[in-house]
Amino acid sequence: MTLEIIRCLSDNYAYLLHDAATGETTLIDAPEAAPILAVLKARGWRLDHVFITHHHYDHVDGLPGILAEHPATVWGNAADAERLPSLDHAFAPGDTLPGGALVMDAPGHTIGHVAFHYAARSALFSADSLMTHGCGRLFEGTPDQMYDTLMSFAALPDETHIYSGHDYAAANLRFAARFAPDAAALTARQAALAELAVKGLPTTGTTLGSERLLNPYLRGHIPAVAKAAGLPGATPRAVLAEIRRQKDAA
Ligand SMILES: [Zn+2]
Known part of the structure; x- marks a missing residue:
């Protein structure tokens, strides 16, 4: 798995994980679309999944811009679903997600x-x-x-x-x-x-x-x-x- 650490906003980090064996790429948190889209483009990666850690704006506000270019599935905590952006998959602690x-x-x-x-x-x-x-x-x-x-x-x-x-x-x-x-x-x-x-x-x-x-x-x-x-x-x-x-x- 290849990890890209991406600076967003003033002091946030987002993370892209790419599995060369499956071709799958996962984004962990979406503070801001542009810097994340730029890395995906430079790497030639298609985005498959977005995992969200929590509902704060500086972890989710980049989602609409990212999803407009990459039809990825969005994953978040079922217990917090009403505060998170629209989820394709709600998980619970203890679950194992794609990529392990x-x-x-x-x-x-x-x-x-x-x-x-x-x-x-x-x-x-x-x-x-x-x-x-x-x-x-x-x-x-x-x-x-x-x-x-x-x-x-x-x-x-x-x-x-x-x-x-x-x-x-x-x-x-x-x-x-x-x-x-x-x-x-x-x-x-x-x-x-x-x-x-x-x-x-x-x-x-x-x-x-x-x-x-x-x-x-x-x-x-x-x-x-x-x-x-x-x-x-x-x-x-x-x-x-x-x-x-x-x-x-x-
Ligand atoms: Zn926070």
Whole structure:
């Protein structure tokens, strides 16, 4: 499978997955039509499926323009169908979609948010749930829901690549630095992000193993992180809630 990472709008990412064996191409989220259509054209790919992670406009507004040129089928969470664009296929967490994507329930940012896990290519498309060095804002869900979502991802292998919905990596890493990240991993990632910025390359696609060293929302069980959050001895759930509160106030 070939992955194309596409920047859309001011800081969104969309993802195209192309399977050379079947010729099938899947789009994960549709923030904006033009940049996605341009990649499809340049690659000579026909678009077959669109998988939607959640209903926010910056993940779906590109759909009409894309569907006007590619009669792809649109897939989304049945539980959130009334807020999503018109679906050809409604799925539920636990379902496996064309191309081998396992739908994972991922509430927190929104209630109906889902993620797509491709075990065979060690990739998790997590949109605005688990993000590079951070997590999405809790617009609808509770800190407990986000905690459970992130713990379900934490059960995946270290080599799993995390493809999130926005390029917030630099700001998230500056904030993460307050919460006792692994020092060597922090230094290495700061250097890597600076290099990516110079080259204009995407920051998405870190590994879960790297996030375990840097992402404070995955590290609430570590005493130094709880202490840095001002809650020594607190539960990992309480630490996540407090770190998210501090981020919202930052
Ligand atoms: Zn969102």
